[in-house]
Amino acid sequence: MPLSRYLKIYPDPDRPGSVLLYSTRKGSVVRASETLLASARDGLLAEPEQALLRRLELLVDDALVERKQMEGLVDQTNARSTVFSATVVLTLECNLACPYCFEDNFRGRHVMSHETARLLVSHVKRNQIERGRDVEIRFYGGEPLMALHMLKEIAIPLLDAATRAGTKFTCSLVTNATMLTRNVVEDLLPLGLTSAQVTLDGPQHIHDRQRPFISGKGSFKTIVSNLYSVYDLITINPGGNFTRDNYHEFPTMLDALLAAGIDPAQLGPVQFAPIHPKSGGHDLHAAACVFGDEPWLIEANLFLRKETLRRGFSVEKPHMGVCMIELTNNLVVAYDGTLYKCPTLMGWPEFAIGTLADGINDYRHSYNLDIWKNDECLECSYLPLCFGGCRFFNKLKTGSIDGVDCRRAMLDATLETIVRQDLTLGRQ
Numbered sequence: 001m002p003l004s005r006y007l008k009i010y011p012d013p014d015r016p017g018s019v020l021l022y023s024t025r026k027g028s029v030v031r032a033s034e035t036l037l038a039s040a041r042d043g044l045l046a047e048p049e050q051a052l053l054r055r056l057e058l059l060v061d062d063a064l065v066e067r068k069q070m071e072g073l074v075d076q077t078n079a080r081s082t083v084f085s086a087t088v089v090l091t092l093e094c095n096l097a098c099p100y101c102f103e104d105n106f107r108g109r110h111v112m113s114h115e116t117a118r119l120l121v122s123h124v125k126r127n128q129i130e131r132g133r134d135v136e137i138r139f140y141g142g143e144p145l146m147a148l149h150m151l152k153e154i155a156i157p158l159l160d161a162a163t164r165a166g167t168k169f170t171c172s173l174v175t176n177a178t179m180l181t182r183n184v185v186e187d188l189l190p191l192g193l194t195s196a197q198v199t200l201d202g203p204q205h206i207h208d209r210q211r212p213f214i215s216g217k218g219s220f221k222t223i224v225s226n227l228y229s230v231y232d233l234i235t236i237n238p239g240g241n242f243t244r245d246n247y248h249e250f251p252t253m254l255d256a257l258l259a260a261g262i263d264p265a266q267l268g269p270v271q272f273a274p275i276h277p278k279s280g281g282h283d284l285h286a287a288a289c290v291f292g293d294e295p296w297l298i299e300a301n302l303f304l305r306k307e308t309l310r311r312g313f314s315v316e317k318p319h320m321g322v323c324m325i326e327l328t329n330n331l332v333v334a335y336d337g338t339l340y341k342c343p344t345l346m347g348w349p350e351f352a353i354g355t356l357a358d359g360i361n362d363y364r365h366s367y368n369l370d371i372w373k374n375d376e377c378l379e380c381s382y383l384p385l386c387f388g389g390c391r392f393f394n395k396l397k398t399g400s401i402d403g404v405d406c407r408r409a410m411l412d413a414t415l416e417t418i419v420r421q422d423l424t425l426g427r428q
Ligand code: SF4
Pocket: 287, 289, 290, 323, 324, 325, 342, 343, 344, 389, 390, 391, 392, 393
């Protein structure tokens, strides 16, 4: 029985003569003696140890079968999927004036029309709910709460249709949280609101500079006060956008949440991300799956992860994850009804895959699907965490999405530390 190819072996500095075995496929980690590892390599393990390592997917029956399984995994996931997820841009309007946001040029003009909302509802009803799928809508902007009437115009009939069909409808927000009051949340809870992804760009003096109201007034205090008033009702997923110059100060934003009386155990994972250049039309600060391998960024990500865990907040653990472009039941709907596969690629006309009015075109070629189905990736121990990386990031780096966005260097530099952080600081 061979070792899995999707396995990393790290020295265990706390216990000389031991190693950490980490499955990138399962996310499992075990401490093992070097002797046991040698026995596993030589096929000489006793039955109980063999069964345990097999359960953790550190040992496999057949290496070729395992590779085939990974190659077919996304197709299988798509075939079995019972959930449809959509990111819906309600408006590009916003009440903040973040200097790094592209939407200054559009403010006040690009709001979803009643006709587009109607087309969206009928598309989701016909193609998803009536086919028995649960529906998750992530309302996005601009600031989606500036189009609250439109949000309800979509959520109410979809909830109604899902209830009648015996499926489930839930929704979430990507919001600046300045309007996320208890009243608003209580109003949306019966419509299936479960969570909100919110942004705090570090401590007050940085956040107020990076995310002021249009009037120029800082928004930090309003947001923290809103979070305190709603975090017991829905899951708040905090995030923030740092730069090379200010990331060191970001942990004090978490101290401010603690000082405000917010219990970190009730929050979702904290996700800090660097401010990225603007894309063909959309600002990318919300793209949680975009990574970089510059040394300062690796240092920043590891530092912020450690400081977040140290304060009792949770972070995302490394886990099997594929770019949502590869997932059939995933859609991005722009305010005008144009359809995409990832919010970061909105604004580049070549990545539009159709419209609500005309339907979805074949996008296999334009999005370069299955780009990771090559020998190098299928043999790579990082495949379950990478699947060829991020199309958007590749477009930024190379101008096209013809190749993979290889994360090997970044994962070589970070994964071992992350596995150790989770062992010593993470919530179990
Ligand atoms: S293209 Fe990049 S940002 Fe978009 S879903 Fe894929 S990995 Fe995420």
